[in-house]
Structure formats: C-alpha cells, structure tokens
Amino acid sequence: MLLLTAAAGLLLASVASAQTELFHGRGQIIVLNGSSFVGVVPSRDRIGCLDDQGILTLDNCAEFSLAETSPRTFSTVSGNCTFQNKNMPANSDSAYGKDTHAWSCLAENQLVAPYENYYTVSGFKFPFICNGNLNCYYDIKGAPSLNNTRVPVWQFYWGDAQGGITPGHLQTLWLWVPVNSTKTGKS
Numbered sequence: 001m002l003l004l005t006a007a008a009g010l011l012l013a014s015v016a017s018a019q020t021e022l023f024h025g026r027g028q029i030i031v032l033n034g035s036s037f038v039g040v041v042p043s044r045d046r047i048g049c050l051d052d053q054g055i056l057t058l059d060n061c062a063e064f065s066l067a068e069t070s071p072r073t074f075s076t077v078s079g080n081c082t083f084q085n086k087n088m089p090a091n092s093d094s095a096y097g098k099d100t101h102a103w104s105c106l107a108e109n110q111l112v113a114p115y116e117n118y119y120t121v122s123g124f125k126f127p128f129i130c131n132g133n134l135n136c137y138y139d140i141k142g143a144p145s146l147n148n149t150r151v152p153v154w155q156f157y158w159g160d161a162q163g164g165i166t167p168g169h170l171q172t173l174w175l176w177v178p179v180n181s182t183k184t185g186k187s
C-alpha cells in the first residue's frame with residue numbers, strides 16, 4: 001500500500017514538472033470551452049485564441065512573452081497584459097465580476113501592485129494558465145463565430161449569489177502552447 005502510494009506520487013510529480021517546464025518563454029494562449037480542467041480536451045474544446053491585445057478571436061493567435069521571474073506577467077508586441085485597465089469593458093452581467101474589466105495587452109498598461117502572477121499547476125494534464133489564488137477559469141459572453149469577431153475575456157468570479165458561470169456566458173480555460181520563434185510579433 002505504502003509502496004503503491006509512493007509510486008503514484010512519483011508519477012504525479014513527473015506529470016507535474018512536464019507542465020511547469022512548458023510554462024516559459026513565448027507561446028500562444030488558446031481558449032478552451034470547459035468548466036473542468038479534468039474533463040476538457042484541447043483538440044475538441046478549442047473555441048479560439050487571444051490576439052496581441054489580449055482579446056479572444058477565432059484564429060488570430062498572438063505570441064505572448066512570459067516573464068521568467070515573479071511576478072510572472074504576460075506581454076505582447078502591443079504592451080503589458082493585465083485585468084486592471086479600467087478602460088476595458090466591465091463584466092456587467094456578472095454578480096461578482098460586474099466591477100472587473102476585461103484582459104488587455106496595450107501600450108498604456110503599466111504594471112502596478114498588486115501584480116497578477118500567472119502560473120500552471122503540476123497536476124494538470126495540460127499547462128492551463130491560472131493566476132492569483134487558483135483562478136484558473138475565465139468568463140466570456142460567447143464563442144467567436146467569425147474571423148473578425150473579437151470577444152473580451154474576464155476573470156471568472158463566483159460566490160453564494162452566483163455559484164457558476166455568469167448566466168448566458170461560457171466558462172473557459174486558457175491553454176499555454178509554447179512556440180519556438182524568437183520574434184515578438186504575431187505568429
């Protein structure tokens with residue numbers, strides 16, 4: 001029994017480091033439709049990817065740079081990425097998120113404390129992107145259906161008054177897909 005547990009622990013540890021080792025450098029952020037990081041299947045549940053301003057699109061996948069030291073933040077050719085830009089639309093349909101703003105990567109974004117720190121979790125099957133205190137889900141109004149549709153992405157907030165995703169919205173995950181290119185522009 002003890003031996004079995006130790007073996008299982010070793011297996012988990014090696015899966016874990018596979019995900020965290022991928023979470024470096026440059027990559028694309030793919031948005032997956034899903035409310036469970038256990039059940040989501042990237043090849044089946046992809047609904048789009050984030051563009052260089054941090055907005056969800058069908059296929060306009062930007063290249064994001066991830067800071068190697070804490071706070072591990074993202075940037076693109078367009079600027080620093082943050083949920084703190086108050087010029088971005090608020091998630092007005094959400095009980096707990098109505099005063100929060102969509103993610104953006106813009107030249108005007110100066111990163112200030114409290115910093116967002118992005119990470120992945122060792123036990124995940126894929127490198128899903130979390131921030132803060134295990135905030136691993138993101139809230140969107142709906143999936144983009146056309147190439148030129150741009151959909152704002154909010155942090156997912158819940159509580160007693162709204163236990164699940166904002167009514168009518170989709171709960172999503174962000175998948176990190178490393179790219180090798182050394183350029184900083186769109187792929």
Ligand SMILES: *[C@@H]1O[C@H](CO)[C@@H](O)[C@H](O)[C@H]1NC(C)=O
Nearest residue numbers: 033034045046047142143170
């Ligand atoms: C998202 O997933 C749900 C549950 O599996 C499904 O009913 C819905 O059609 C999906 N929506 C999109 C846009 O993929």
Ligand SMILES: *[C@@H]1O[C@H](CO)[C@@H](O)[C@H](O)[C@H]1NC(C)=O
Nearest residue numbers: 079080107108109110111112
């Ligand atoms: C990103 O934020 C940092 C502060 O953390 C700032 O020094 C830098 O100029 C910002 N980058 C851009 C492109 O605005």
Ligand SMILES: *[C@@H]1O[C@H](CO)[C@@H](O)[C@H](O)[C@H]1NC(C)=O
Nearest residue numbers: 058059060145146147148149
């Ligand atoms: C989106 O763009 C791709 C490639 O540029 C094209 O093949 C596809 O037909 C476009 N889809 C729509 C819905 O416009």
Ligand SMILES: *[C@@H]1O[C@H](CO)[C@@H](O)[C@H](O)[C@H]1NC(C)=O
Nearest residue numbers: 025026177178179180181182
């Ligand atoms: C990306 O880098 C890995 C490891 O350095 C290499 O094996 C792989 O061939 C590269 N892929 C591309 C598309 O360049």
